[in-house]
Amino acid sequence: MRTALVIGTGLVGTSAALALAGRGVQVHLVDRDPSSAHTAAALGAGTAEAPEGTVDLAVVAVPPAHTASVLATAMRDGVARAYLDVASVKGGPRRELESLGVDLTPYIGTHPMAGKERSGPLAATADLFEGRPWVLTPTRETDTEVLNLALELVALCRAVPVVMDADAHDRAVALVSHTPQLISSMVAARLEEADETAVRLCGQGIRDVTRIAASDPRMWVEILSANPGPVADVLAGVAADLDETVRALRGLQSADEDKRRTGTEGIEDVLRRGNAGRVRVPGKHGAAPAAYEIVAVLISDRPGELAAIFADAGRAGVNIEDVRIEHATGQQAGLVQLMVEPSAAAGLSASLAERGWSIRP
DSSP states (O other), X not given: OOEEEEEOXXXXXXHHHHXXXXXXXXXXXXXXXXXXXXXXXXXXXXXXXXXXXXXXXEEEOSOHHHHHHHHHHHHHHTOEEEEEEOOSOOHHHHHHHHHTTOOOTTEEEEEEOXXXXXXXXXXXXXXXXXXXXXXXXXXXXXXXXXXXXXXXXHHXXXXXXXXXXXXXXXXXXXXXXXXXXXXXXXXHHTTTTSOHHHHXXXXXXXXXXXXXXXXXXXXXXXXXXXXXXXXXXXXXXXXXXXXXXXXXXXXHHOSOHHHHHHHHHHHHHHHHXXXXXXXXSOOGGGOOOOOOEEEEEEEESSTTHHHHHHHHHHHTTXXXXXXXXXXXTTSSEEXXXXXXXXXXXXXXXXXXXXXXXXEEO
């Protein structure tokens, strides 16, 4: 691939353009808002000048509601040898293209499973897709050269290709992406009118659950409008679990011993099923999830503290597999949770303590 045209310079489009431009591809940028394309160009994602001839690949990175129409226009104009989109739903745009009578041989639907709470070109990074799954949904009509160009794009973005049926993809993202967004927003909405005293007690748990609730509502309305059925199906299952859980909690309030026992069993059931589901979530680099041990260290909130503790862990010969930070309320301090292999935890704790760090149980 020598040339590419990226249509839509938001987070995903600009990130893909940055990755391609950084690996020697001549990238042309276009957006319905010219200032967005010029911003992406200023970031090094390519040029806002129109290509002089046909490019190798056109990447359509616009909202799902507009994906098919933008693709159809580009394909009829013959701007590229191959075309793909990166919309978060796949079945709807493909069927719309079919209804428009577009030749689908030069087209493949794709979806990189990566994103941020922020949108727009200024949030883009060239490494957004590194190590992340990138779904490809070829059909029988998809030309082999088109599939190969899509695979080349995925490789240049250092993502991991995953081939799926379009409708299976939409059901999958309803479960692992779209429904979590709504549930996160619902939990965060409980905080809107909450008493300030209660909000001040927020800890890491509520921060974890509500992190993605900071996402752009307009963007998510567009995404959910393109995949409402599968999301509603998943939410219906969640709603059934909620009803059962409410009944179980009411049972725990009862003076009747049998109702309390039934309530306890109901709560245990949902928690255990949650445990079983959680262990199926892939671990680092898509591998099977690993059980790490936590070494908790109290640090002050001042420049260089994190770098210092990582350096000391390195001197101890221990690899930090993951890290979390809990910030103390009303204090310029926090608790860093260093996740390490169980066999390394005791040695790391001892080594850090020797270097003056405060280890917490």
